[in-house]
Amino acid sequence: MRARRELRGLPQKELARQLNISFQQVQKYESGANRISASKMWQLCEVLDVDPGYFFDGLESKKRGRSSDTSLGVPRDGRSARQVLDLNQAFKQIDDTRVRRQVVQLVKSLTRK
Numbered sequence: 001m002r003a004r005r006e007l008r009g010l011p012q013k014e015l016a017r018q019l020n021i022s023f024q025q026v027q028k029y030e031s032g033a034n035r036i037s038a039s040k041m042w043q044l045c046e047v048l049d050v051d052p053g054y055f056f057d058g059l060e061s062k063k064r065g066r067s068s069d070t071s072l073g074v075p076r077d078g079r080s081a082r083q084v085l086d087l088n089q090a091f092k093q094i095d096d097t098r099v100r101r102q103v104v105q106l107v108k109s110l111t112r113k
Contacts, residue, residue: 001055002030004048006085009092018047 005015005026012030016023019040028034036044045052094100 001036001044001048003085004050004054005030007088008048009089010047015047019043 005012010018012023012026016026019026021040025034029036041052041055045054048054091100091103094103
């Protein structure tokens with residue numbers, strides 16, 4: 001939930017406002033202290049522009065011992081999620097289309113073996 005909220009650039013207060021809850025409740029949802037009701041999950045999916053299955057991707061494969069990908073490339077284990085989010089935020093701030101293409105090419109070239 002937090003990764004998707006940050007990826008959309010929504011502060012906790014704004015998400016809370018759109019869900020008609022307190023920002024403290026958003027914090028509790030994100031930390032896992034409170035469970036999210038089905039109706040609130042539906043609202044959350046609308047605000048974050050995801051299908052409900054987004055939050056369940058990879059659960060079955062983890063059970064079988066396989067790693068899973070997420071639809072946004074944000075690791076669920078949290079090891080590099082912050083870096084992915086930081087990279088995405090910085091990339092969105094590049095206005096020059098040519099520079100954006102070059103950045104994408106650079107990243108792709110670094111991943112080739």
